[in-house]
Amino acid sequence: EAGVVQSPRYKIIEKKQPVAFWCNPISGHNTLYWYLQNLGQGPELLIRYENEEAVDDSQLPKDRFSAERLKGVDSTLKIQPAELGDSAVYLCASSSGGQGIYTQYFGPGTRLTVL
Amino acid sequence: AQTVTQSQPEMSVQEAETVTLSCTYDTSESDYYLFWYKQPPSRQMILVIRQEAYKQQNATENRFSVNFQKAAKSFSLKISDSQLGDAAMYFCAYRRLRDNYGQNFVFGPGTRLSVLP
Numbered sequence: 184e185a186g187v188v189q190s191p192r193y194k195i196i197e198k199k200q201p202v203a204f205w206c207n208p209i210s211g212h213n214t215l216y217w218y219l220q221n222l223g224q225g226p227e228l229l230i231r232y233e234n235e236e237a238v239d240d241s242q243l244p245k246d247r248f249s250a251e252r253l254k255g256v257d258s259t260l261k262i263q264p265a266e267l268g269d270s271a272v273y274l275c276a277s278s279s280g281g282q283g284i285y286t287q288y289f290g291p292g293t294r295l296t297v298l
Numbered sequence: 299a300q301t302v303t304q305s306q307p308e309m310s311v312q313e314a315e316t317v318t319l320s321c322t323y324d325t326s327e328s329d330y331y332l333f334w335y336k337q338p339p340s341r342q343m344i345l346v347i348r349q350e351a352y353k354q355q356n357a358t359e360n361r362f363s364v365n366f367q368k369a370a371k372s373f374s375l376k377i378s379d380s381q382l383g384d385a386a387m388y389f390c391a392y393r394r395l396r397d398n399y400g401q402n403f404v405f406g407p408g409t410r411l412s413v414l415p
Contacts, residue, residue, distance in 0.1 A: 186342075216403075225389050225405035226343075239402060274343070285331060285393060287403055289343040 187290035195296045201263035208277030218274040302406035310412040319375045321390030329395040338386040385413045
């Protein structure tokens with residue numbers, strides 16, 4: 184079974200530029216999460232999807248961040264314009280309620296550096 | 299709101315020895331899951347072990363075991379026979395079990411484990 188796939192793995196951009204991250208969850212996983220992880224800290228939820236519906240985006244800075252999950256599978260997280268403080272690792276994770284197991288599986292993350 | 303606390307920012311252990319990482323959480327729920335995740339340097343976060351709150355028996359996965367104390371809201375991870383590959387950040391996480399849909403996970407700040415040869 185393929186794991187959660189994210190691309191790109193690394194991205195370096197100038198401030199004020201746009202950037203997009205892509206995530207393909209594990210097949211059959213209805214729930215998809217985007218997290219932000221600063222160095223040496225735990226993941227912080229940005230947005231959670233149930234299928235194509237964003238059920239929790241309360242922590243997403245909506246003035247510059249946007250996300251979509253068309254067709255309830257792949258998802259894209261966008262930042263426009265990027266700021267210096269956005270430098271972090273952006274993690275995607277997915278989970279399923281199959282068999283009552285709600286374990287979350289993570290992708291490798293995208294490390295964003297804003298110069 | 300639920301919170302997860304890991305009071306040990308850094309820990310070290312000698313190779314082949316045993317180490318215990320602490321985690322406490324705060325919740326008013328009675329049904330939930332607890333997890334330990336491992337994140338090696340610059341590598342993917344992976345699940346180490348999972349505990350269902352309704353199970354009294356502590357979960358075990360090979361060299362990894364937990365001490366789950368529900369009344370004390372404590373969930374510690376014991377690593378036996380530590381290996382160099384165990385060096386990583388370890389995150390404790392909580393997920394409530396309210397219905398069949400996905401719920402938000404709450405992560406602790408992490409404990410950095412070093413394994414000394």
